Amino acid sequence: MKSPAKSFAARVRKLNQPGAAGRMTALVIPYAWLALFFLLPLLIVLKISVAESVMGIPPYEPLLRLAENATVQIHLTFSNFVLLLRDDMYVVAYLNSVKIAAISTLVSVVVGYSMAYGIVSSPLRWRYLLLMLIIIPFWTSFLIRIYAMIGFLKDNGLVNNLLMSLGVIDQPLAIMYTPLAVYIGIVYSYLPFMILPIYAALERTDPSLLEAASDLGARPWKAFLRVTLPLSMPGVVAGSLLVFIPAVGEFVIPELLGGLGSPMIGKVLWAEFFNNRDWPVASAVAVAMLALLVVPVMMFDRFASRYFRGRS
């Protein structure tokens, strides 16, 4: 199609378009990778989740079996999923995970938004340094950082020692092995994933829009609520998904910092798999968790994309 009104960007796209062979290669490689290391394992997990548990190696019954009358029989059982509903523990752990993830996300939004706003408002020569400081912790392994948190939070850790030496408290606060420690750990670990998208959204906002709001009589906080905040919502939504989804399935943080009081679904899954060696139930937990997470996330995503349609 030749059209004189074709935009410059469209023409550049046309020029950069590789041939059919190149396009195929560019598509096949990532899809093959995803099929091999994501889809296939997922199908295996799905298969195990409908298998019967047995003592042996592997610890589950095969899906297909050759019967005595020389027919292929398919063995499916949904008892593992039934168990998830029948035993409170799974539902409680799942709801608890969602609760912890939701509260952590909320705290991350408040803290992350203030930090992103602070960075955007600071002079240009400071901005990249401040952004760098957000990213630097990634240079250390996640596991080691969580271990280091123990040193902060334990009874004779940095936080308690500091507060006691300042005379704020005379008994150490019991933070370690409580839900509070889990919240601190999750917010600390995932905060950069909240800050960066919000920062990107705030930075894109045209400063003359705020001037226009002020010119039309909006006080600074009103201009923030009516202009800055709605325009940065795509960043808040992206950040919330990036924090909420991994936080629900979080295993390391509750394992190292949390107590026995509030189990998270990731821990339950781990226990089923390694302690009980019940692979089918562990797989059923994983499948159920995926299904329960994918549905709300997809709905949220659809809502968000419709809500923000037409925004630059």
Place this chain on the structure above:
Amino acid sequence: MAVGAGGIQDKPWTDPKAQPFVRIQGVTKYFDDVAAVNGVDLNICRGEFFALLGASGCGKTTLLRMLAGFETPSAGKIFIDGVDMADIPPYRRPVNMMFQSYALFPHMTVGQNVAFGLQQEDVAKPEIAERVAEMLELVQIGELARRKPDQLSGGQRQRVALARALIKRPKLVLLDEPLGALDRKLREHTQFELVNIQEKLGMTFVIVTHDQEEAMTMASRVCVMNAGMVEQVGTPSEVYEYPNSRFVADFIGTANLFDGVVTSSTASETRVHSADLDGEIVVGGGGTAAVGATVSVMVRPEKIQVVPDGSPAPSFNTACGQVREIAYLGDMSVYHVELPSGKRIQLSRTNLLHTADTQISWDHTVRFEWHPANGILLVI
């Protein structure tokens, strides 16, 4: 004193007793040691359509932003309606601005954009709806109220920005290059519309533009700025016919400038000797230049006449030259004539007949002259 139909004086700035509506006193603005605006004094009257005209970087936008409150003067004072604006933030000024980029809120519809200003000050909802509808009608985009800015054309966006700046009926409306993004036809049409709206609503408009035609078409007075300073303030015809400096003469329209030395100066005329011309230059009117002073004499291209062949040669304000370039503009033609001294001048003639000017062609030698009243003496 002339009084207009609406009881408003046609030229309020000529009344010495009148209180200026906007008073800018010795305003200077530094950005890192560089003075963007340098010691500007201006008085703008109520109901004026006042244009700040200058090339980019002359400080006109900075001055406008100081009126809006987005920049604070480094020195000097700004009074609007008698109130010192020093400590008044933008959201409490009786001023609304139309931004060069329009700065429309992308997440709001046209109606919400226009209503925004009224929502900031407890206007009742039915009244807001009524006034928004009325304003959208005024700028002829009533049917677009539910669209979002990215669904509008450039001209429609410009109208939304204008409606948003007018909805609060501010005492002072600031317009930063309001027509800059429109194409030529639309711009010319909108210029007159803007003036009509301003007269209808009786507000004071201050417009920033780099387009001298635009300033001349719309403004009651024009302020020509250069390097942060005011060069000249006057009506469009004043700054065109009587520029007070070489800069203004050159910036507004086309100017032929003849450098020379004053040989005599009386109450009725000043005589200047210039190496570019055959005889002396005679400039009518009282001279302000001392004998021996170096001056420039400015003559506009349309005020220079071609002397027909066979007519006796005039004794002053005249020279012969060869036609080097002809620019045919339809309604008129502009001729670039090279003088024996090597200087080039421009003269223009209205094309009154279809076949006009066939007698003047490239490399023809023409003699021209101008009336003493049409020369302007500029002291260098």
